[in-house]
Amino acid sequence: MLVRGARAAHAARTDVADAELFLGLISGTSADGIDAALVRFEHGRCALVHGRTYAWEPALRARLVALGQGGDAASLDELGRLDVQVAHAFADAALRLLDEVGVAPAQVRALGSHGQTVRHRPGPPHPFTWQLGDGHVIAERTRITTVADFRRRDVAAGGQGAPLVPAFHAALLHAPDEDRAVLNLGGIANFTLLPRRGPVRGFDTGPANALLDAWCQRHTGAAFDAGGAFAARGTVDQALLARLLAEPWFALPPPKSTGREQFQLAWLQAHLRGGERAEDVQATLLELAARTIAEALHASQPYTRRVIVCGGGVHNPHLRARIAALLPEAVVESSAVHGLDPDCVEAMAFAWLAREALAGRPGNLPAVTGARGPRVLGVVFPA
Structure with missing residues (x-):
């Protein structure tokens, strides 16, 4: 059974009689909760109704x-059960959200479900990505047309299958008068680059919340480092930071993506020498995230003047401050400044992707994922 998450509800006006409604669901790399967003599309504009x-x-x-950290399932039976359990959890989230805002499932045109990634291996010779959460079960439980399995068509077309949110960022946040970047601080950090002119690009930069959360939980018992307080007690271990930054993945050119199966505690443990203070390691992981983010932006779009931040890491003031210090030439601000709740952006994106799928429009950006061309993403499960 789902319980209420730690983050508060986010609601806009609820007059939805004349609007086209879509619902988006995602649990990201950190698996810290199921984000649900009811989105209203009206006169070509997209707005959050409730999240x-x-x-x-x-x-x-x-x-x-x-499983996401590289563990193996006990059996095919376990994988099958988990696929259904995740779907029921997603369906519960959708139905509770609709109940809270007083919207009937029949009023929702479709639901876009990202699912829960348990493995992301987009490299050769047999690239794949795998998200649990059976769309059949979600459609049956909610009685809402469900679009799921968004990533695999892009991978089949030679792409990374990630990130997929840049097309949504571009639709809502592009500006003709300045070079912008949207930074998602999830379990993995990723950028959407929105130049004044030229193609939209995007890529993962490396670990953000996933490693910070895992190390914090191991040493404090808390699921995440609230307000970055644990990291703030420590000092960056420069020798450890240098070893972490030597990871070859960071030097790969875009398009690229990664996940918890690569950047996990076992990866970190292999770089420790023993005797490090836990808070110093936490401070070093925060610096790793900030450095790899800043260096990736300097390398890919050096004239960026505005960095719009969303995702769970927006609530870590120490991480945000460190990123801002490393990007002094840019304004670093929350997506809330632009009318997008930072906790709901990715869920809204999958509502938007579901709408694109039903309209027969491509949801990927080949310049971002490396796919051979635009593709309509997602599998439709009728209500």
């Missing part, structure tokens, strides 16, 4: 995190 984050049942979350 909330729901917590996973603890035992289910622990199993998903273990």
